[in-house]
Amino acid sequence: MADIIYTYKDSVYANITNKCNCRCTFCIRFVKDGVGDADTLWHQVNPSKEEVIDAIKNFDFTGYKELVFCGYGEPTCQLDILLDAANYARKEKGLKIRLNTNGQGSAENGRDIVPELSKVIDSVSVSLNAPSKKEYEEVTRPILSNGFENMVEFTKRCREVIGDVRWSIVDVLPQEEKDRCIALSKEHNIPLRIRKFSSN
Template identity: 70%
Template structure:
């Protein structure tokens, strides 16, 4: 059975769904079954809200002050569970909450979800992956139309409602695309984090 909560480096992560509306060419879920301290993050069946909340309530977070919502699926594809779990993490465990997302949650849930996120999420990291729609479609292979524009709009909504928001890219992008991402970061007023691809 896949882990709902797992440790990776110095953080604790919540793996709440397998579902994702992208098929990124570099996604680790296509390369191996697990990461960090767990052998598998593939749920045979997606966990229920009750199972996720129980996992958080029963977990020993000693030495950790944050719970990160990031697994083998896109957390906003299980929005009801995400919101409930983040609330429990904050109110019952005293944790900060971070959402790692592809930024397509509004499209997935057919409306602006940012006000709901802002009530329980302290920081958001959005996978930019590419600096323009053409490159984004090629590397991210989204299952929704006009995904790049919708992702950028989501980022701007988060910027205006949530204290800490940043773009995230991996360092395997061509240098010219990294520079374009830096420019988009400047244009949107959202900081850019360049992660090492492992």
């Protein structure tokens, strides 16, 4: 049975779905079954809302102040579960909530979901992955059309409504692409985090 709650380094994560609307070339789930203390993050059946909330309820968060929604799938593909579970973790566990996302959530759900997220999410990290539409399509391989535009618009909306938002890229990008990602982040006034790539 796949883990719903797992830890990696100094953080606790909620793995609520394996559904994803991107097929990123560097995605760790194509390399291994689990990360951190999780043996596997592959659900045989995606968990129900009740199962996710029970997992949060039964986990000992002593020493942790934040829960991150991030696993082997895109959390906004299970928006109702994300919203209810985040609300529970916030109210019942007193946790800060971070969403790690590919930024396709509004396109996936057919509406602007940022106002709903703002009620339960404290911070958002969006995978930028590449500095232009062409490069983004090549590396992220989104299922939805206009993936790059969707991601940029979603991030800008999060900046407007939620406030604490950042883009992230991995450090394996060529320096020239990293420089253009930095320029894009400055253009839109969105902080950029350059993550060290790890398959561990």
